[in-house]
Amino acid sequence: MKWLLTAALAVSSAAATDLIVPLYQYPLDNGAVWQPIYDALTSNQNLITKIIVNPDSGPGGPANGINDGWYKTGAQNLASHANAQLFGYVHTSIDGGLTRCSAPYETVVANITRWSDWVAAGVAIQGIFIDEAPASTANDCVAYMRNLTEFIRTDTSLRFPGRLVIYNPGGTGDLRPFYDLKPTLILALETCFVAASTDPNYDGCSGTYERYDHAGFGSSIDTVLLPSIGAANAPATAVVVHGFHGSNGDPANLVADANTLAGVIQAAVARNIGAVFFNTAWYQKFSDAPATIGAVASLLRAANAAA
Ligand SMILES: *[C@@H]1O[C@H](CO)[C@@H](O)[C@H](O)[C@H]1NC(C)=O
Ligand SMILES: *[C@@H]1O[C@H](CO)[C@@H](O)[C@H](O)[C@H]1NC(C)=O
Numbered sequence: 001m002k003w004l005l006t007a008a009l010a011v012s013s014a015a016a017t018d019l020i021v022p023l024y025q026y027p028l029d030n031g032a033v034w035q036p037i038y039d040a041l042t043s044n045q046n047l048i049t050k051i052i053v054n055p056d057s058g059p060g061g062p063a064n065g066i067n068d069g070w071y072k073t074g075a076q077n078l079a080s081h082a083n084a085q086l087f088g089y090v091h092t093s094i095d096g097g098l099t100r101c102s103a104p105y106e107t108v109v110a111n112i113t114r115w116s117d118w119v120a121a122g123v124a125i126q127g128i129f130i131d132e133a134p135a136s137t138a139n140d141c142v143a144y145m146r147n148l149t150e151f152i153r154t155d156t157s158l159r160f161p162g163r164l165v166i167y168n169p170g171g172t173g174d175l176r177p178f179y180d181l182k183p184t185l186i187l188a189l190e191t192c193f194v195a196a197s198t199d200p201n202y203d204g205c206s207g208t209y210e211r212y213d214h215a216g217f218g219s220s221i222d223t224v225l226l227p228s229i230g231a232a233n234a235p236a237t238a239v240v241v242h243g244f245h246g247s248n249g250d251p252a253n254l255v256a257d258a259n260t261l262a263g264v265i266q267a268a269v270a271r272n273i274g275a276v277f278f279n280t281a282w283y284q285k286f287s288d289a290p291a292t293i294g295a296v297a298s299l300l301r302a303a304n305a306a307a
Pocket of ligand 2: 105
């Protein structure tokens with residue numbers, strides 16, 4: 001029975017666009033603040049939802065993460081849904097992302113091993129999300145990422161049932177050598193929808209950034225993402241868009257409403273993107289309209305079913 005369920009999920013994963021959720025929100029009140037996520041999982045049971053668990057720029061220490069009762073309860077609740085795939089967060093730099101692959105290899109390995117301890121504590125972490133991943137071959141990064149990926153996939157001391165790996169360079173660049181390492185996904189476009197960022201805690205994008213689909217549905221994927229990564233890599237690619245409110249400016253000037261949300265989601269599904277996330281707020285919460293996690297999950301499920 002268990003095997004049948006796993007096989008069925010694997011098949012739908014190959015064809016569909018999954019939901020990916022960067023979960024950096026603290027699970028207040030014994031995990032109650034994550035209720036919109038539990039509800040989205042329950043209401044969309046054939047939508048694989050990849051959830052990046054990040055208590056503390058990593059697995060946390062003696063006083064937080066799995067050792068915090070609220071965190072443990074919340075994470076166990078998430079993991080109890082068959083369509084949830086939990087990923088443990090690690091990062092590769094010691095200077096806030098400036099120099100990729102600068103964290104000593106052993107410290108990243110140590111954090112991956114601590115994520116494996118979550119499995120022993122009853123939270124089925126299925127894989128690792130590597131943030132501050134490289135988008136260039138500088139700094140011996142290809143060997144660094146190859147070694148980490150091999151470690152996650154093959155080390156017999158690790159307990160991860162899924163052994164999945166996501167890289168997050170956050171944008172495009174020279175990603176082909178990293179696609180060649182065959183990670184589950186590369187998050188190659190993370191940006192905002194809104195044209196002008198009035199509240200950095202809400203929108204998170206500043207300076208020059210790709211205003212998502214400002215030239216029409218699918219335009220960011222067609223003109224920024226695919227020319228860089230190659231269309232064949234779309235199924236191994238994730239797109240994350242925050243600040244879904246206001247409007248995204250010229251020339252299409254799409255307004256962040258339910259129709260636009262359906263349009264951007266359908267365009268990503270039509271282009272075989274591996275996983276997407278749209279959210280109205282930044283990382284803080286998932287319940288602000290129009291792009292609540294419930295609305296996004298149900299539109300994505302519908303777009304997958306229609307594809
Ligand atoms: C390792 O995890 C700790 C605790 O969560 C975090 O503070 C640290 O930045 C992490 N280091 C790396 C390289 O992932
Ligand atoms: C990767 O692993 C090889 C073989 O164990 C080792 O020689 C090399 O130093 C490692 N490279 C990095 C960047 O970790």
